[in-house]
Amino acid sequence: MKSESLSNEDAAISDEPPRDEVSNDEALNEALDDESSDPVFRDFVVPDSAANQRIDLFLTSACDGYSRTQIRQAVQEDQAAVDGRTVRPSFRIKAGQTIRFQLPEAFSDEVVPENIPLDLLYEDDGFVVVNKPPGMVVHPARGNWQGTLTSALAHRFQCLSDVGGPTRPGIVHRLDRDTSGVIVVAKTNAVHMALAQQWHDREVEKEYFAITVGRLDRDRDVVDAPIGRHPYQRDKMAIRENHPTTKPASTFYEVMERIGRFTLVRVRPKTGRTHQIRVHLAHLGCPILCDRLYAGHAVATESWLQGRGTVAGSPEVLDRQALHARRLTLCHPQSGESMTFEAPLPDDLERAIQVIRQREHR
Numbered sequence: 001m002k003s004e005s006l007s008n009e010d011a012a013i014s015d016e017p018p019r020d021e022v023s024n025d026e027a028l029n030e031a032l033d034d035e036s037s038d039p040v041f042r043d044f045v046v047p048d049s050a051a052n053q054r055i056d057l058f059l060t061s062a063c064d065g066y067s068r069t070q071i072r073q074a075v076q077e078d079q080a081a082v083d084g085r086t087v088r089p090s091f092r093i094k095a096g097q098t099i100r101f102q103l104p105e106a107f108s109d110e111v112v113p114e115n116i117p118l119d120l121l122y123e124d125d126g127f128v129v130v131n132k133p134p135g136m137v138v139h140p141a142r143g144n145w146q147g148t149l150t151s152a153l154a155h156r157f158q159c160l161s162d163v164g165g166p167t168r169p170g171i172v173h174r175l176d177r178d179t180s181g182v183i184v185v186a187k188t189n190a191v192h193m194a195l196a197q198q199w200h201d202r203e204v205e206k207e208y209f210a211i212t213v214g215r216l217d218r219d220r221d222v223v224d225a226p227i228g229r230h231p232y233q234r235d236k237m238a239i240r241e242n243h244p245t246t247k248p249a250s251t252f253y254e255v256m257e258r259i260g261r262f263t264l265v266r267v268r269p270k271t272g273r274t275h276q277i278r279v280h281l282a283h284l285g286c287p288i289l290c291d292r293l294y295a296g297h298a299v300a301t302e303s304w305l306q307g308r309g310t311v312a313g314s315p316e317v318l319d320r321q322a323l324h325a326r327r328l329t330l331c332h333p334q335s336g337e338s339m340t341f342e343a344p345l346p347d348d349l350e351r352a353i354q355v356i357r358q359r360e361h362r
Helices: 055-062 068-076 149-156 189-200 276-283 347-360
Strands: 041-045 080-082 098-102 120-123 127-132 180-186 205-213 220-224 227-229 237-239 250-259 262-269 316-318 323-331 338-342
Touching: 041 055, 055 068, 055 080, 055 098, 120 338, 127 149, 127 189, 149 180, 180 189, 180 338, 189 323, 205 276, 205 347, 227 276, 237 276, 250 276, 250 347, 262 276, 316 347
Parallel strands: 180 323
Antiparallel strands: 041 098, 080 098, 120 127, 127 180, 205 262, 205 323, 220 250, 227 237, 250 262, 323 338
């Protein structure tokens, strides 16, 4: 049975792609992150000379010190409004319209190599597969210029593909900052394009593990519910119909185990939308544990996980969303061989499961 979309957008939310689980087109978007300084805005009235111009081109010429890539990304992230309505970078402006634009945070296009350990699951001449730890941003974004996966990769490898631009060397797809697990990185442009085509054609099989707050009532199901930008909160997504940012989204899930008020879930996204798994599980009334955006909490203590409420001094068990990219299957771009890569469950999620089980044995 397929889940019905909610008419009330707020009811669809309770926070990867992505953009946790992302398609090729979305893989080059900036990581969503809300750690930013106070925004700076500039207002414009479109002159006759700029009529019918793309808004990203107009803002690039109007805002000194920023590249078109930076401007386009800012518009993509809903930082530009025309007559009060957010628009896409390709939007063509008209004379007399008013534009309110949030200036991007300045950053260098150069990735600074950092000696950060990497857990490599696989490596050959064309690509590497990394087990990304939670808390690591894939590439530089607002408030996260250091400690990124790209900085670690730049230190470890002499050559990476540049298809995604200077700030995203080798990055074929993305995981949210607090999502751990398997991520693929291309060394050459040819391999990058071949891998990206597999994502675009939805030939890559992705499997995630999640712990939800709430008991999913079906053992397995497919959620078909379109996802777009949240109408009020720029760092969130929501189930939305008939909006310029809306795209179809489909997620298969299967219950692995129900433990008290929690569910261990195997998830296979069929599409790759921003925060897709997180939004769809919240849509079912079972948000991911410690999902700050969609579950309404960011930390789980031992007492809370065991159903004893908030107890002073109870140790923290988990402080990030309980979502892990466990397994990924693709065809080797050169040999055509089907290859599966698997990342073991991280210690913090293993510990959370252990604590949850303790209540059942009390």
